[in-house]
Amino acid sequence: MTTHSIAAAFPPVDQHYLLQARQMQALSFAVHIPLVAFGLSFPAMVLFVEWLGRRRGDELYLTLARRWSKVMLTLFAVGVITGTVLSFEMGLLWPNFTGTFGSVFGLGFTIEGFSFFLEAIFIGIYVYGWRRLSPRMHLLSGIPIVITGITGSLLVIAVNAWMNHPVGFSLRNGKVVHVHPLRALLGNSYLWNELIHMYVAAYIVSGFIVAGWYAFCRLRGRWTRYERTALTIPLTIAALAAPVQILVGDWAARDVAKTQPVKLAAIEGLYKTTSGASEHLLGWYSDNQMKGAIVIPHLLSILTDHSWDGTVEGLDSVPASQRPPVNVVHWAFQTMAGIGTMLALIGVIYLGVWIRRKRLPNSPWFYYALVAAGPLAVVALISGWVVTEVGRQPWVVYRVMPTAAAVTGAHGIPVAYGVLALAYLAVASGLAWVLRRLARAPLDLSLEPPSQLQAA
């Protein structure tokens, strides 16, 4: 089926505020994704610390794990609501997308729903079960949280991978037929690079944010064995994950070049299909060319094709109406890659000092950099998703259904957008408030029963 007849199968909806609907969705993702990063990686860190504490019989680790587990529950509770927003928006903003393709991708969310359910159950057992379950049972009750975090994200990312590389169904007169949901979701080659890239990113984000907090404590003069332990564990994992992410990212980019050449062309601002294409750093795309960019000849061909004169498809391979907004995609990519490189550098410095001196770096600059690294990692994470999602435009299902055909016909999107933005602001300030409270709680609090258990 040619792209033309496909577009005819899904006529655009009469909706003035498509851009606002997209922004509302993007906002909801941007709020949710950092919490997902924590949900994916933080339980494993908490569990590791608890395990270490049980093994060494050291109360310090258990105190740390207990305090972290409260943060974990808080972030999960907020993640539940931001996730609920997303599942509502699937219908509220994109009823035609869900209505047409729900039978293809919906299964992913059904299974994810279960895995989310189990996560909620065991997080309740784990956090409320400190000292009320035997140590072994308590440790065991944490394992499902780690596993369901991975399976849940696997299935959600499977849906995203399917939107970017739709397989497992055919279309007849705008109706979906011959649906094979398992092939669509799990038999999709595009799933794996997205999943691994996100999974590693999750450790980078939560590792640097947690380490950044204790680096901040050190700069303010609070530096005991407790802070040192709490800094070392997340920092080590983030420092190792950040350089690895560059390798994983290179793999992901090659898959994008193969399956979504137009997205890659937008990332690079490459108008003409070129052999021996150059890599463009920075710069601004206008009039079908990159201006003011640093050009590294042949590098793009080498990276995507592993050959000096490999051909890279340009934006001119599709009509102008089917190209994503180049500068948004290009700059989101530059941001992600730039920050990613800086984070990898921080990681390498830490590892280098460790190998040579067997200690943490002493320079305060290192700790200033760590404080900045957490928020920067979040920016990189969101930028990466901007590359994926905006780079897929104007399609909601790549080269099958245009976003303009998926949107709701309901009125009032700008109002909902504004109200939701305000609600997020309230959620964010509530979260900031409670996290500060949890951090300020005196250290020996954990030797007493948690606050909600002692009153009445």
Next chain:
Amino acid sequence: MFLQSLPMVFILAGLALYTVLGGADLGAGFWQIATRRRWNAGSIREFAHRAMGPVWEANHVWLIFVLTVFWTSYPKAFGSIMSTLAVPLFIALLGIMFRGVSYAMREGAATPLESGRIDTRFALSSILVPFALGAAVGGIATNRVPVGNAAGDMWSSWLNPTSIVIGTLAVTTSAYLAAVYLAADAAHDRELTLEPGFRLRALGSGVAAGAIAIGGLFIVNADDHALVHSLLHGRALPAVILSGFAGFATLLLVYRRRYELARYAASLAVAAIVAGWALSRWPTILPGLSVHQAAAGHDTLVCVVVAVLGGAVILFPSLALLFGLTLGGRFREDERGALREARVARANVNVRLLARLAVACLIGGFGLLNIADATWAHAIGVACLFGFIGLAFRAIVTSALDPQAAAR
């Protein structure tokens, strides 16, 4: 035929469970505002919060379950409902957001004043959510949601007499369920000062729910005669009678302080309403769209059924564990003595060997993932890189956290 209907049975079961379990949680929020001025208001709120702490997240997820099974199995109906009823559903969503964030913030409250303020916010959103969801159900029940992208009226679809009756009823039944559950918890924990209060509330809200249900029938009858007719005639009637009977039995049981039985009777009363409503409509989802017409293709339905049944095999034992621990009062028990002394294992890890293995993994991973092109090579490459992270992490953390290194 059977296959096309089965996911709808799951959806309705999920809806019933959400109405009962999620409803009880929402109702607990309701009582937090309704008890503001009582002398023991603080302890009542504290008790309500404690009772739902561990199960709150889990009860809430039933709604997500309903949504996901719905859009996978009956996509067209889902799109039509969500677009026409966007306003009440968006309001419910906001309520869920504020509820969730208040719940999270409760953990950080230091003074009674602070927790009181948070509880008020929590309570207001706890009233908003069931009302808005009930109003949306009213729109579907009275056939005000046609098939199509936002094809129905954005306002009259949920601001109509039936929607308002159902919304009010949803708030009342939630409060009623919560009062019964909290009375049962209080009796179980021997909270003798709180139990009479919750008992009284259970009786009061039970009578109120019954009155609204019966009085509401007249209002609904004026709004949509066919709906009342279908509820009171034919196959829906047994469920409606069962609901009334169970509701009445609950009142008697609560009056006689037989709380454990009352818990189940109350749940049955509420679940039977959902069942009765479903039976009265079956097999219609939306006007002109039956369950069979709306259903997704064969393979999708098979996958959904397998996923739900397979998921249930894991889910229900886990839920039983959580509720067993919660209802058994284990989470509220006094501490059972100090932490058992763990056996102290000396870290006996060969750091040098770990580090060498890690470097080997890194080199192997780079070669297989970034130089090679075959899919199998990529898979092994990713595994190697994870191996690198794991081994190097172990090597560094072992020596960094060695108690003897503490001096450095």
